[in-house]
Amino acid sequence: MAARYELIADDLREGIISGAYPVGSQLPSEAELARRHGAARGTVRQAVAVLAAEGLVGSRQGARRIVLGAARSQSFAELHSFAQWARAGGHRFGGQVIEQRRRPASSAESARLGGGEVLEVLRLRTLEGEPVLVERTVYAAWVAPAVEALPGDCESVTQALYDAAGLVCAYGEHLIDAVAAGAQDARLLGVRRGSPLLRQRRTTTTHEGRPVESSDDRYRAGSVAFSIRNSIGANPLVRQAIDLRSASGEHMFES
Amino acid sequence: MAARYELIADDLREGIISGAYPVGSQLPSEAELARRHGAARGTVRQAVAVLAAEGLVGSRQGARRIVLGAARSQSFAELHSFAQWARAGGHRFGGQVIEQRRRPASSAESARLGGGEVLEVLRLRTLEGEPVLVERTVYAAWVAPAVEALPGDCESVTQALYDAAGLVCAYGEHLIDAVAAGAQDARLLGVRRGSPLLRQRRTTTTHEGRPVESSDDRYRAGSVAFSIRNSIGANPLVRQAIDLRSASGEHMFES
DNA sequence: TAGTGGTCTAGACCACGGA
DNA sequence: CCGTGGTCTAGACCACTAT
Structure with missing residues (x-):
């Protein structure tokens, strides 16, 4: 009710x-x-x-x-999950796991996700039949088994984890910037190396604040944009200067 | 109080x-x-x-x-105004008008800003001495005179308009994506043509909903990122598919 | 000055989580 | 089961806008 x-x-x-x-x-x-x-x-x-x-x-x-406006508002799930977003928007979409492997967490990942053997997954997502998104996701050790049990062409991992394990991703932190396509990005998305990509890095946690995953998602330029409405007194989004001294490393797979 | x-x-x-x-x-x-x-x-x-x-x-x-987190939250003004954001972050910054001219509003601009003679301004902004941002802003006819009265190296246009005319920008709509640098972008930012830029298109209105400006801001990749925290039940940000049928035109100046 | 939104109080009942 | 947050009420006073 x-x-x-x-x-x-x-x-x-x-x-x-x-x-x-x-x-x-x-x-x-x-x-x-x-x-x-x-x-x-x-x-x-x-x-x-x-x-x-x-x-x-x-x-x-x-x-x-x-x-002020008449735009339809979308839900957290639609920002968090490509599949849920695409479905809500009435888009035709698909996805496929390209590569998947377990490995020990790096120190940065231990801090974000907790230690142990994390699961690294590389996915390619399509929209209207066109490849638009390369997802490099690292799952925390405690969810890795549930993710490994999923089929490679699973449409919505978020949805599958909820159905299979009752797992709810409730909070997210997102960092959005632009990067040049690496060799692997370029090959998968069908663009030239060095061409612009819109990158969304996100970390997701459960209701209890337990980290679930950390992901580096790269959209082909011209395929997707993010939209924010704000006002004096509301602070949904924040701009950050990038610290040039820190290693931009944190590379997952080759890219 | x-x-x-x-x-x-x-x-x-x-x-x-x-x-x-x-x-x-x-x-x-x-x-x-x-x-x-x-x-x-x-x-x-x-x-x-x-x-x-x-x-x-x-x-x-x-x-x-x-x-969930301990990050400092920033204000609307800091998202809206480069100068206010940079100042709040303790950054060294500057800016300079490169080009400025009046012209009749296009039909799309009339819809967004109201008709009449709009004012088009091209600015280059620096952070820590480095050029990081190309701003192409179109001001509505009713604010154009106030903007024209400002010096070319005015640090914060938003602040100046408030001081001079009591004008408060209260609401904003922002669209964030990635684009390749055009010839002018590349020259001003000191990057190669085609290299990735983070683009923020925004439209701002007053308290009363009166449109003030519409801008196309392009950041050099690696200089700035946008950060969002969200949760189930809160919808600050939205992802949008880009309609490939619509002309991506709307070009202001050459870029 | 009248109308409106912003703040605050002091209660109430319910739905849910955890012991 | 108790403690917790989620919802709702019926009032009150104030700050501000518009006229």
């Missing part, structure tokens, strides 16, 4: 997307929404907070809330 | 960063925090919601909150 505030949020979101509340217009006041839905003002505030977090509406003290 | 919940949030954040609540440990219960700060539970919940939005803590119904 969905919460009251979610129903109200859904109602407002639908109004925004349908054009009942066009971009640039004002939302009804909290008092009015409360009356209309027979809910307390606090509940209404929870609802509009959801929309504000999605970047659909803005607010200032003393003035009505304003509609 | 800071709000009560912000003081509580600051207190908790400090505890996390200082190590009093190490990564992986549990936060005190809401009831305990309420008692400790002499506040109502609702106020405490507002405080921990702030930390959750920053990605520092996670939560599950029935279990204590868990500390």
Whole structure:
């Protein structure tokens, strides 16, 4: 059963997307929404907070809330998992394991994932039949057996791990930058060496904060972009200078 | 005067960063925090919601909150403005206008920024003395005069517009991908043509939803990365497939 | 000045997790 | 089972915007 505030949020979101509340217009006041839905003002505030977090509406003290955009918002799962994202977007997609092996964790990996024998997997993903993504993933020792049990063409590893072991990836940290394609990247993606790739490095943990995987994903330029909406008072994304003194090493496989 | 919940949030954040609540440990219960700060539970919940939005803590119904990370969180202004970001990070930075001209808005720009004569500005930004960023910005007609009044080496346009005209950029939409350096990019950044750049396209609006500017910013690879923390139930960032049918045009200047 | 959102309180009940 | 966070209510006062 969905919460009251979610129903109200859904109602407002639908109004925004349908054009009942066009971009640039004002939302009804909290008092009015409360009356209309027979809910307390606090509940209404929870609802509009959801929309504000999605970047659909803005607010200032003393003035009505304003509609900022009508984009559909996507879920954590869709950022975390290529398959879940592609499926939600109605894309045709596929994937194949190219290489897979166990090896001892490096010291950096021990710090991120815990020690022991990690599992290193190289996957190639396609979108609309075209190769668009090279995924180099390192799984923590404790999930390695479950991953090894999966077929090489498993569509969604995240989904499979949930189905097989009840494993939920709940938190992620992502670092996004651009890199030149290495020889292996170039071969797999069908681009020239040195051509631009969009890189997403991520580390994922469970609800309890237990590290699951760490991945280096490289998208062919022009295939995928990341989109963020933000506002004063909300800090979803952060820019980082790269420390040129630190070894950029951390290479997984050859690339 | 800071709000009560912000003081509580600051207190908790400090505890996390200082190590009093190490990564992986549990936060005190809401009831305990309420008692400790002499506040109502609702106020405490507002405080921990702030930390959750920053990605520092996670939560599950029935279990204590868990500390996920200890990274310093940055503000909207730091994502929006290169100068404010660089200053906050303690970096040495600079900037220079390379080219500036008025021209009629294209149809796409009219839709995004409103019509009239827009102002197109090409800037080169440096970090630690190195050129790292080429900014191609189009300002809406209504802000163009204020921008034209600024000196060519103005450090922070955002700050200057606020000081001069009380203009506040409150909302932003950002699209992040990778592109190959064009001839002009390569010359300005001192890289080879075709080498990878991290591109951030953004559109900014005021509190009222009035469009201010639209920009195409390109970072030299290896100089800057974007970082996101997210969790189930929070949707700061979204991945988008790029529509290959649409003209990738929208070129501003030669690039 | 009237309306609006921002903050805060003091309760209540429920769903879930862990012992 | 108890403790925890998730939801919800019904009020209150304040700061700010718009008129």
